[in-house]
Amino acid sequence: MNREHVDILIIGAGPAGLAAAIAAREDGIESLLVLEREASPGGILRQCIHNGFGLHRFKEELTGPEYAQRDIDRALELGIPIECGTTVLSVSPDRVVTCVSQARGLRFIEAGAVILAMGCRERPRGALCTPGTRCAGIYSAGTAQRFVNLEGFMPGQKVVILGSGDIGLIMARRMTLQGAKVLACVEIMPFSSGLNRNIVQCLNDYDIPLYLSHTVTNISGRERLESVTVAAVDEHRRPIPGTEMVFECDTLLLSVGLIPENELSEGAGVRISPATSGAVVTDTFETSVPGIFACGNVLHVHDLVDFVSDESFRAGHAAAAFIRSSAAPSAWIDVMDGNGVRGTVPQKIQTNPAQPVQIMFRPSAVFRNASAVISCGKKELLRRKAMIFTPGEMVACTLKPEAFEGLDGSEPIRVAIEEKPQEQR
Amino acid sequence: MEQIITCINCPVGCRMTVALNDQGEVVSVSGNTCARGEKYARQECTLPLRMITAVIPCENSEIPLSVKTAEPVPKHLISAVMNQLKKVKVAAPVKLGQVILPNVCETGVDIIATRPLS
Ligand SMILES: Cc1cc2nc3c(=O)[nH]c(=O)nc-3n(C[C@H](O)[C@H](O)[C@H](O)COP(=O)(O)OP(=O)(O)OC[C@H]3O[C@@H](n4cnc5c(N)ncnc54)[C@H](O)[C@@H]3O)c2cc1C
Ligand code: SF4
Numbered sequence: 118m119n120r121e122h123v124d125i126l127i128i129g130a131g132p133a134g135l136a137a138a139i140a141a142r143e144d145g146i147e148s149l150l151v152l153e154r155e156a157s158p159g160g161i162l163r164q165c166i167h168n169g170f171g172l173h174r175f176k177e178e179l180t181g182p183e184y185a186q187r188d189i190d191r192a193l194e195l196g197i198p199i200e201c202g203t204t205v206l207s208v209s210p211d212r213v214v215t216c217v218s219q220a221r222g223l224r225f226i227e228a229g230a231v232i233l234a235m236g237c238r239e240r241p242r243g244a245l246c247t248p249g250t251r252c253a254g255i256y257s258a259g260t261a262q263r264f265v266n267l268e269g270f271m272p273g274q275k276v277v278i279l280g281s282g283d284i285g286l287i288m289a290r291r292m293t294l295q296g297a298k299v300l301a302c303v304e305i306m307p308f309s310s311g312l313n314r315n316i317v318q319c320l321n322d323y324d325i326p327l328y329l330s331h332t333v334t335n336i337s338g339r340e341r342l343e344s345v346t347v348a349a350v351d352e353h354r355r356p357i358p359g360t361e362m363v364f365e366c367d368t369l370l371l372s373v374g375l376i377p378e379n380e381l382s383e384g385a386g387v388r389i390s391p392a393t394s395g396a397v398v399t400d401t402f403e404t405s406v407p408g409i410f411a412c413g414n415v416l417h418v419h420d421l422v423d424f425v426s427d428e429s430f431r432a433g434h435a436a437a438a439f440i441r442s443s444a445a446p447s448a449w450i451d452v453m454d455g456n457g458v459r460g461t462v463p464q465k466i467q468t469n470p471a472q473p474v475q476i477m478f479r480p481s482a483v484f485r486n487a488s489a490v491i492s493c494g495k496k497e498l499l500r501r502k503a504m505i506f507t508p509g510e511m512v513a514c515t516l517k518p519e520a521f522e523g524l525d526g527s528e529p530i531r532v533a534i535e536e537k538p539q540e541q542r
Numbered sequence: 543m544e545q546i547i548t549c550i551n552c553p554v555g556c557r558m559t560v561a562l563n564d565q566g567e568v569v570s571v572s573g574n575t576c577a578r579g580e581k582y583a584r585q586e587c588t589l590p591l592r593m594i595t596a597v598i599p600c601e602n603s604e605i606p607l608s609v610k611t612a613e614p615v616p617k618h619l620i621s622a623v624m625n626q627l628k629k630v631k632v633a634a635p636v637k638l639g640q641v642i643l644p645n646v647c648e649t650g651v652d653i654i655a656t657r658p659l660s
Contacts, residue, residue, distance in 0.1 A: 166608040166656065168593045180595055182608050182657035186638055266597050269606040294596060294624055314550035318592060322617065504575070505554045 119225075124148040124440050126214055126228035128205045128381065131160020132422050133413020133429040134234035135188035140433025141232075142195045146440060150226070151197060152216055154204040158192070159185035160236055161259070161414075162422065164266045167287055169314075173423035184422060208233075208385040210406050230408045230436040233382055233396070234429065237375040237414040239284075254342030258284045258372035265291055273368025277345050278302045279333050281309035281316075283420075285372025290319035292370075299325045300364045303347050305332040305354055310509050332356060333369070342367055375418045385409055392460040393417040399449070400466040400474045401435035402428070407445070410436050417462050417477070420511055424477070431475070450493065450526045455533030457481050457506075468526050470518050477513045478532050480506040487536045489514060494528040506534055545587055549579040560587045590617040596624065598642070600659055601633035608656045609642050615649045622647045634659040 125141050127134045130153035138151050157163070162170070165181030172178055175187070192199060203218040214226045239257040256264075256272055262284065264272050274297050278285045281304040289299045302320055307330045309316055320327050328347060334356045335346035349360040377395040379387075388397045388405035395416040396404040402412050412432035413425045446467035454461050461478040476491060484506040491499040491514060498520045506512065524530075543563075549556045558573040560583050571583045585591065591614035597606040615623060623646050630643050636659045643653040 163657075166595050166597060166610075168595055168610060178593070180608065180610055180656040183638065186657060266608065267605050269597065269599055294594075294620070312550070313548055313553070313555040317548060317550050322592070322620075507553050510553050 120213070121224065121226045122148075122228075123150045123226060124229040125150075125232065125436050126212075126226055126230070127151045127232045127234055128208070128214070129153060129160065129234035129236055129413070129415070130155075130158035130199050130201070131234060131236050131413060132162060132185060132188060132425050133236065133415070133432075134158075134160070134232070135185075135192050136426045136429035137232045137234055137410075137412055137433035137436065138197045138199075139188065139191055139195060140430040141437045142192075142197055144434055144437035146437050149197065151192075151199040152203045152205055152214075153199060153201045156201055158189050158199050158201060164259075164263050165287075166266045167291075170422050173421065174426055181422075188426070205235075205381060208381050208409070210386045210409075212408055228408075229440050230410060231385075232432060232436055233387075233404075233409065233411040233415050234413045235378045235381060235415045237377045237418050239371070240374045240376055252336070252338035252340060252342050254338065254367050255336070255369045255371070258282075258288045258370045261288055261368075261370050262291065265295055271295055271297060273297065273342075273366070275300060275366040276368040276370060277333070277347070277364050277366045278370045278372060280304065280372035280374070281311050281327060281329075282372045282374065283311045283315050285370060286311045286315040286319040288370055288372070289325050290323065293323045293325070297368075299323070300366055301326050301328055301347065303328045303331045303333060305330070305350055312509070334361065336369065342369055345369055375414070377415045377418060379415060382409075382411065382415070387411070390460070390464060392454060393462060395462070397464045398462060399446075400463045400470050400472075401438070402432035402463070403435065403439070408439060410439075417460055417511075420509065424511065424513060428475070428477075431472075434472075448526045450521075450524055451529040452476070453529045453531050454478070455490075455531040457484060457487075457534030457536075458532050461532045466521070466530065468521065468524055470521060473518065474516045474521075475513055476516065476532060477511055479511055480508055480534055483507045484534050484536055487534050489532070490535050491516065491530060491532050493524055493530045496523070498530065547583055547586055549574060549582055551578045551582055558583045560584075562587060591615065592617045592620060594620060594623050595656070596627055598627055598630055598632060600636065601631070603634040603636075603659045605659070607632055607634075607636055607642070607659055609653050610656050611646065611649075611651050612654050613651045615646070615651050619647050619649060623649075623653075627653065 162181035162185040168180045170184040206215045212228045239259045276299045334348045344365045348356040396411040402410045412429040448468040459481045489501045545560045561569040571580045595610045600607040638658045640655045641652045
């Protein structure tokens with residue numbers, strides 16, 4: 118079969134894929150192609166109709182579709198080809214991409230560089246082991262969001278939500294506004310991982326109770342869900358007998374976290390980090406397989422799409438530079454998670470980067486009046502104080518190329534959070 | 543009267559105490575760490591405002607039209623706004639930012655489209 122060739126092939130036309138494509142084209146890459154399995158570009162933002170996107174990047178609050186449209190318009194203006202309705206089936210380590218579409222059948226495309234931008238998906242029920250019968254009426258919050266906002270129908274009328282992450286909170290409000298009754302939002306942890314803003318504006322505004330340190334202990338219903346049992350949990354997250362409450366409902370929404378969608382990456386032989394569930398990458402977003410780059414939620418789950426776009430522009434520029442020059446950096450510095458830090462990206466930095474390097478990570482707990490410290494051996498590269506660090510907010514620190522002077526890779530860079538002695542407040 | 547509210551402007555989530563007089567005017571705000579908190583507390587205790595977003599069915603289109611209030615509107619009008627939206631009929635094509643319903647519930651604020659539909 119004939120093989121097509123492109124310089125840069127981008128998988129996924131969400132905000133990550135679009136930004137990467139725009140950056141590569143702005144750097145003069147003529148031959149590029151974006152493949153998207155859905156019928157139109159925009160990614161998950163198409164269904165996120167609430168506002169709150171773009172405050173960092175555009176200095177205004179946009180809804181998801183508005184945010185996505187800005188990049189779609191820019192991509193069209195630049196004449197970037199986006200082929201929708203095309204699913205990528207596999208990527209080989211030598212960058213041959215196999216894809217299929219109804220219009221053009223099965224194709225093989227050789228790419229000079231591949232940018233993985235497939236986004237993430239929600240943890241399904243199976244990953245949770247919720248007990249009880251397997252009846253209809255149980256959806257992930259994102260699936261319900263898609264039903265209501267893109268397909269225009271309501272999955273149910275009496276709703277319980279398990280998990281108080283932002284998507285669950287947003288859906289509590291959406292379902293209420295579209296006419297359903299949301300009976301409870303149930304969270305196994307003693308705190309919500311959602312933004313304060315969403316707790317206030319999605320639950321409190323509608324008098325929806327939030328049960329912290331509670332979980333769903335039983336699900337019952339023959340064909341359709343009829344009720345769920347909710348109980349308090351002890352400090353080991355075990356249900357406490359005698360605390361059960363039964364909610365009659367026809368719908369249970371699960372909002373229990375996101376995981377990067379990395380089947381394609383693994384098929385290409387890309388090394389995956391256990392801390393992020395995304396690819397291990399360098400400061401130019403190159404994975405362990407040369408010429409394969411990753412950015413956006415497929416690399417690590419972001420809270421803010423603004424950061425996704427920012428990261429992906431840089432990945433696009435890096436892929437363009439890869440196409441132009443064959444000189445690979447020769448020496449690397451490893452980057453490690455230190456105290457209080459999890460999932461630092463990138464995991465490898467060249468010893469003399471030409472561009473500023475952004476280091477992103479998640480705090481592993483809540484720290485007040487603490488500092489993020491990036492160091493290499495005895496040399497401190499950056500110290501940043503903050504009133505609060507929380508796991509719900511990714512931290513991004515930028516290091517100038519000068520910061521790396523004198524580093525040779527013999528010692529790793531460590532990213533940590535240092536707490537001040539507890540004299541505050 | 544006193545009201546306790548949590549600031550939503552950043553992850554610190556300061557808990558603020560707002561003292562109100564008999565006329566419902568804000569006398570003092572305490573517990574905030576920065577000026578944004580005080581501003582929010584004053585607004586929230588006198589006239590809380592919210593952006594409203596929704597979807598409405600759209601003729602000639604496979605997906606519904608997503609819309610928003612062009613500006614935040616008083617919180618107590620949320621259900622009135624939603625009820626008015628139920629009665630709105632639209633048909634594609636629609637442009638991004640097109641006014642779908644002017645002056646919703648006499649607020650002076652328009653409902654506008656947040657995506658183009660062709
Ligand atoms: C349900 C849900 C709700 C969210 N709500 C919010 C929110 O309210 N606020 C917020 O800031 N963030 C939210 N997020 C996070 C949001 O995903 C990111 O901010 C941003 O959209 C990530 O961009 P992305 O391009 O990396 O991924 P996505 O937007 O997910 O785009 C990935 C694209 O890749 C395509 N794709 C995947 N696999 C293939 C394949 N094999 N072949 C071809 N195409 C493929 C997908 O169809 C999709 O269009 C939400 C995420 C989810 C899952
Ligand atoms: S008062 Fe200031 S510091 Fe406190 S939560 Fe509000 S914005 Fe944050």
